[in-house]
Amino acid sequence: MKKILITGAAGFIGSHVARLFVNKYPDYHIYNLDKLTYAGNLENLKDIEHKPNYTFIKGDIVDGNFMLELFKQHRFDAVIHLAAESHVDRSIDKPMEFIMTNIVGTVNLLNAAKAVWDGQYKGKRFYHVSTDEVYGSLGEEGYFYEDTAYDPHSPYSASKASSDHLVRAYHDTYGLPVIISNCSNNYGPNQFPEKLIPLFINNICNNKPLPVYGKGENVRDWLYVVDHAQAIDVIFHGGENGETFNIGGHNEWKNIDLIRVLIRVVDRKLGRAPGTSDKLITFVTDRAGHDLRYAIDSTKLQQKLGWKPSLQFEKGIELTVDWYLNNQEWLESVTSGNYQKYYEEMYGNR
Ligand code: NAD
């Protein structure tokens, strides 16, 4: 039985990856290693937690000794590394946790894999999950390609860029069998309501202001989270060591246009008259160093490995809004605790 360590699988994307692998590959044993920060929630995995090929381990990737002992104990065949601090605004506020988890944590994992695999790399794989934000910001035109030079601007994207470089360095220096993917903005069920789409769905439902940074002109390229998980599956099994793949759905939206779609869909589902929640739009101070535009070219992945996104954006938004409306308990549980404090600190002075 293949033993696969998925880090950060209690989080948004990781939970979808773990679900896909546990259900699709009964001959793999999936170990979910997660620290359960504010962003990690075992509720996300309720439907698979009793499966015989799934094990949860609570732990911190920043603890190098712990990670090495864990590797020695289980002798994993592969790692799919998603654990990270992932929110740009938090990285602007408190960068150090991003440096520790995203950079030091990644190196701890690389060191543990290198030590335990000890040059016996046949059948082994270290898959590093990264973001398109490492490429920086585009103007009105153009796309990010796999060979676009890195130009990160936020502490988050700089920490992810650093981790990508280190993963590549372990391939080039020690021959570690690594693979990297860089994906555009994800949306869908289980995303923590600090990111644009779930935050705004929640605020529209509760008649709270929608804090639009700057003029709302920034552009993001949105992909449904299940499509990202499927791309990871395809790359994990079909990519070659040392390769990089961009993942994205050619689905660019200006923030303000996306917000109007969200308002329309949520108002309709709540039985409100069209446009009821337009008044909630509130333009606030822009994010520092706010990247103007992200847009991914995923031709390599589509042509080489045959992946393509399965969902139209409108359908994905319907599914996402439905999920949040039907999972109010989940929302309440993740927004209890420190969430109110976070919200006041982040938006109180804007
Ligand atoms: P998330 O914040 O929802 O989840 C991160 C998970 O990592 C949480 O379960 C958290 O508890 C865990 N974690 C954090 N620090 C840890 C530590 N020190 N040790 C162990 N576990 C720890 O993040 P996400 O949005 O699911 O992103 C997952 C990965 O995908 C990240 O590496 C991110 O950079 C990348 N990514 C995200 C997006 C996106 O749009 N969300 C897009 C492209 C790439």
Ligand code: TYD
């Ligand atoms: P976000 O979901 O934080 O993802 P990222 O910064 O990684 O792209 O933000 C998506 C876009 O929405 C980004 O341009 C910033 C903007 N935004 C707002 O206008 N208001 C908000 O409250 C948030 C969280 C984001």
